[in-house]
Amino acid sequence: MINGRRILIECPAWCTEDHVAVNERHLEDVQHCGAFTDLVVPGGEPSLRLLGHARLGLDSFAPRSKPQTVVAFDDGSEVFDLSPTEAIRFADDLEAFAAKVRELAAVASKAVA
Known part of the structure; x- marks a missing residue:
């Protein structure tokens, strides 16, 4: 729905938005979200x-000029729209972080209180 009128919008296969339930005022406000x-x-x-x-x-x-599918990461206070390349770099950083957390957990499990 755009300003009360039903229009046809083709969604990517991964889009889970109900574009009929949300009545956007302008076409530019329509977003596809997974x-x-x-x-x-x-x-x-x-x-x-x-x-x-x-x-x-x-x-x-x-x-x-050209719409781009992004990986949107939301930390509760801000949304970061990551390009596919940035999302892969972010995932690599998460894996490195996870490895450090595992190291900390190993030390904590052997530490004397």
């Missing part, structure tokens, strides 16, 4: 465990 992948920390209140989530995103009608 399902969330969450990064959580165990323990604590469920609402406090989410560190961030990622999903695919595409602004097909944004005013730029």
Whole structure:
């Protein structure tokens, strides 16, 4: 729905948005979004465990030369639109971070309180 009128918009296969339920005012406001992948920390209140989530995103009608599918990472305060190359670099950094957390856990399991 755009300003109360139904129009045909083709979605990528991964788009999970209900474009009929949301009545956007302008075509430029229509965004394609995929399902969330969450990064959580165990323990604590469920609402406090989410560190961030990622999903695919595409602004097909944004005013730029060529729309690009991005990996949108949301940390709860800001959304980072990562190009495919940036998303791979981010994933590499997450793997390095995970390795460091494993090292810390190994030291903590042997530490005397």
